[in-house]
Amino acid sequence: MATVPPNFPEIKQEQLKPYLHDSIVVPDELQGNVLITTLDKVYNWSRKSSMWPLLFGLACCAIEMIATAASRYDLARFGMEVMRPSPRQSDLMIVSGTVTKKMVPAIVRIYNQMAEPRYVLAMGACATGGGPFKEGYNVVSGIDKYIPVDVYVPGCPPTPEALIYGLLKVHEKVERQSILTVPWYRKDQSEFVPVPRLGADIFDPRQVELIKETTMKKPVEASAATTGGGDAAAHAAGPKAVSGKAKSRMEEAKRRAAAKRAG
Amino acid sequence: MSATLVAEAPDQTQTGTLADVLPGVLGTTSDDTDKAYLVAADKILDALAYLRDKEGYDFLSSVTCVDYQGYNGKQRKGISERFDVVYHLYSTKKGGGHVVLHAPIPSNDTIASATSLFPGANLQEREVYDLYGIKFEGHPNLRRILLWDGFNGHPMRKDWKEAYFDEDSKPFRSRHPKGSYEFHEDKLPWGKNATYPAGWDPDTWQAPVAYVPVSQAPKHLGEAHLDTESIVVNLGPHHPSTHGVFRMLTRIEGETILALEPEMGYLHRNHEKIGERNTYLMNMPFTDRLDYLNSMSNNWGYALAVEKLTGIEVPERAEYIRVIMAEFTRFVNHTWSIGFILNDLGALQTPALYAIEEREMILDLFEEVSGARLMCNYLRFGGVVRDLTAGWLTKARYLANDRLPRALDELDRMLTDNEILMARGRGVGYLPAEDLISLSVSGPMIRAAGVAYDIRKAEPYGVYDRFDFEIPTLPHSDIYDRYYIRLLEARQSVRILQQALADIPGGETVGFGDYASATLSQGFGSIMGGKGGYNLRPPEGEAYARVESPKGELGFYIASDGKPNPWRYHVRSPCYINLNALGPMSVGYKLADAVVILGAIDIVLGEVDR
Structure with missing residues (x-):
């Protein structure tokens, strides 16, 4: 039994129904010449069809990003072959590779310089969550600790096919947005992400109070400060301070483990 | 146990004589697959000069350091100090194997810099200084290289623990305690991979002064050259010409490069x-x-x-x-x-x-x-x-x-x-x-x-x-x-x-x-x-x-x-050490040429910064 193919125009008409106004009546003789659609659709179609990525490579994933743009995978099919080195001219930041503490201030600054609408795609395991280098002392465990990310592409490195899939997901996200609700036409919606600073270790200016609570709690120990005692303060205070998010995650994990044992 | 060792050591006739004539030699490491000479730290320059001038070992391949603190519960045979700087030398003329020198570092963590004999030691000694805190006396520019100025401690030391520290060696036993998993982020109050020394106050902390390269006027610009003001131009770390995340600090006069300093560590992945x-x-x-x-x-x-x-x-x-x-x-x-x-x-x-x-x-x-x-x-x-x-x-x-x-x-x-x-x-x-x-x-x-x-x-x-x-x-x-x-x-x-x-x-x-x-x-x-x-x-x-x-x-x-x-x-890493030549090669040429000079070295940042 071959399944009957759904009647595509009818389904499309059904989807468009809420947007079609009764007041617009297209005469029969113009039916072939006039298209009626929504502003959102045109707006989003044009945005997604000429989305320019930032020419920005961090590590190994950048090689696969170049391969994606090269002749075999041909990113030009999606209107994305124009990579702009300037953040002012680009719409999409592909964070392709390991984000290190030394690099993250530059990345946040570049992100702040991008004009809205802007999107961020975290490519690969490192940009998503630190990847194989997560435990390293100079590695940021995921760029989403600092800037908002729209799409994550797993892999180490992701193949060009995976990257293209992720880029199409960005396109889908663009298509779902409405000009009425997007933040960049609203007042006081966009904020700069504070640029993290490199002190004794990297710190987020928003977390200064939190850091001071830990480091200033104990009397100053000269030995810990001078002889590479990088662990001293953090590990002393570490396990006690557990955030709410972490608690819920741990509880969920325990529940899952219990369910697994029971089932 | 050690009967299985296959030593591809330098040929015996040569090593036999070397141990006698090498200045400052303290002995050889006998238990090793690679035979190495222990050299007194204060005689290291003499030993290197001897090898370069008399024996033809003109290529200082590798300079690195080993921290023996807590080594197997005891001291390694022949090595009495905590730190040990290791030199590997080759000969580009004769080919063949290497000569290894171990220099135990005295307790003040200081040794003479080899840059006067082998300018190629420049970046490697800076790396050792950065990661181990060994000070090289006489080094022209001993700054941190992979990490930033002001970083707390020297991370490759055995007693330095990172923020996400689990255990000293894998496989970690603590990965799945009681059948569930924990994120390292959750163990730290700030939820990020960072650790701060006790008493460190982010409010009163002052960033160190940024480094700018000093002018090294090239030889072909003589006295009569029009004296204009030179400026510092920064390329990178986000720059399409740098093949990744690499930074070049240049001092230019007009478009001519007077000095160029590579800055790296933007992909230092430990x-x-x-x-x-x-x-x-x-x-x-x-x-x-x-x-x-x-x-x-x-x-x-x-x-x-x-x-x-x-x-x-x-x-x-x-x-x-x-x-x-x-x-x-x-x-x-x-x-x-x-x-x-x-x-x-x-x-x-x-x-x-x-x-x-x-x-x-x-x-x-x-x-x-x-x-x-x-x-x-x-x-x-x-x-x-x-x-x-x-x-x-x-x-x-x-x-x-x-x-x-x-x-x-x-x-x-x-x-x-x-x-x-x-x-x-x-x-x-x-x-x-x-x-x-x-x-x-x-x-x-x-x-x-x-x-x-x-x-x-x-x-x-x-x-x-x-x-x-x-x-x-x-x-x-x-x-x-x-x-x-x-x-x-x-x-x-x-x-x-x-x-x-x-x-x-x-x-x-x-x-x-x-x-x-x-x-x-x-x-x-x-x-x-x-x-x-x-x-x-x-x-x-x-x-x-x-x-x-x-x-x-x-x-x-x-x-x-x-x-x-x-x-x-x-x-x-060849890319890292080849960058020694970037500054000397670029001085005197135009800024636009520096981009190609870097490109022709052919670096990959994953290997430069490791």
Whole structure:
């Protein structure tokens, strides 16, 4: 039994129904010449069809990003072959590779310089969550600790096919947005992400109070400060301070483990 | 136990005399696979000068440091101090093996800098200072290099613990306590990978003054030169010309470069610290990510070092497979690099698209045998992880005999006589051969300066001594020659490939001929005298092995304390050390040339910063 193919125009008409106004009546003789659609659709179609990525490579994933743009995978099919080195001219930041503490201030600054609408795609395991280098002392465990990310592409490195899939997901996200609700036409919606600073270790200016609570709690120990005692303060205070998010995650994990044992 | 050691040490006659005549020698390390001389720290310059001037060891390959605190619960034989700076020297004229010097560092953590004898020690000593806190007296510019000024502590010291510290060695027992998992982020109040010393106040903390390079007026600008104000121009770390995240601080006058300082560490992924926590086998996929264009060569360097340490034999078929993979990799790297030199010259994208066309076909071959395009993780200690697939050789032969030579011919036709390439490349970035050698530069860079030094010939590893190939050299040591030498080397790679693919033992038949040694297939325990096991435990000792990676001399230095994790794991990265020459090569040329000079060094930041 071959399944009957759904009647595509009818389904499309059904989807468009809420947007079609009764007041617009297209005469029969113009039916072939006039298209009626929504502003959102045109707006989003044009945005997604000429989305320019930032020419920005961090590590190994950048090689696969170049391969994606090269002749075999041909990113030009999606209107994305124009990579702009300037953040002012680009719409999409592909964070392709390991984000290190030394690099993250530059990345946040570049992100702040991008004009809205802007999107961020975290490519690969490192940009998503630190990847194989997560435990390293100079590695940021995921760029989403600092800037908002729209799409994550797993892999180490992701193949060009995976990257293209992720880029199409960005396109889908663009298509779902409405000009009425997007933040960049609203007042006081966009904020700069504070640029993290490199002190004794990297710190987020928003977390200064939190850091001071830990480091200033104990009397100053000269030995810990001078002889590479990088662990001293953090590990002393570490396990006690557990955030709410972490608690819920741990509880969920325990529940899952219990369910697994029971089932 | 140590009966299995196979020492590829320098020949005995030479070492016998050296121990007597070397200034400041305290003794030799006898329990090692690599024989090393212990030299008093205050006599190290005399010893290095003796080796350079009298014995012809003109190439200071590697300078690194080992921290022996807590070593196996006791002191290592012959080494009494905590820190030990290790020098590896080679001879570019004679070829052959190395001389290893160990200098135990006195308690004030200070040793004389070797930069006066070997300017190539510059970046490596800065790295040792950064990661271990050893101060090199007389170093011209001893600043942190991979981390930033003001970072707390020296992270490679054994007592320095990172924020996400679990245990000293893997596998961690704490991974799944009570059946659930915990995120490291959740254990720290700020939810990020950071750790702050007690008493550190982010409010009152002051950032150190940013470094600016001082003017080093080039010789050709004489006294009569119009005195204008020089400015500092920064390139990077986000800049399309820097091949990743690299930063160049330049001081320019007009457009002429007066001084250029490389700034790196933007991709410092703590390879060595993680490598010391890992087991030996766990490090193999990490080596893929060093020079991420050439994972197979990196695998080989690491496998060689461990095989040297443990004495694992490699079967013939595996040796041929390794050669084939390494030469394919070299082809990929050189065409990639040619394409991107042209990119840096302003021929944006088009030459690069032509140059990397064949790369995809080679990556398909890699994917077929290893499962991954870039991060192949294909080699193992004592062989390769699995045999070639059916029909692989046919495809590889088609590439090597037909497709790749044609691709090189095409590049040659398009680029070699190109007027712009000549105008921009001829005479730019010149540095004489003796300067390059003293700066520890290796690989295509010195061969473009007329030095026929290639590890595949100078100290053959694998089965390279069986193939008929040449080391191409070019005389001018400029950008044009650095472009053209890569084309010539890629031709030699194709030549080796054709021979290796024709001669490979076992041929097309899958499963005929061993692709891995018996120790690998039975588990590593068998060579350790015990029962078969997954974890390799090399005997106590140290080994340094090097391969001719497409970028230059890639070396791995491993010190073992007999446990499943390396005590010290150091990568002698060709890209990093070749950058020694960037400043001297760029001074006197235009700022736009610096971009191409960097491109012609052919760096990969994963290997520069590690």
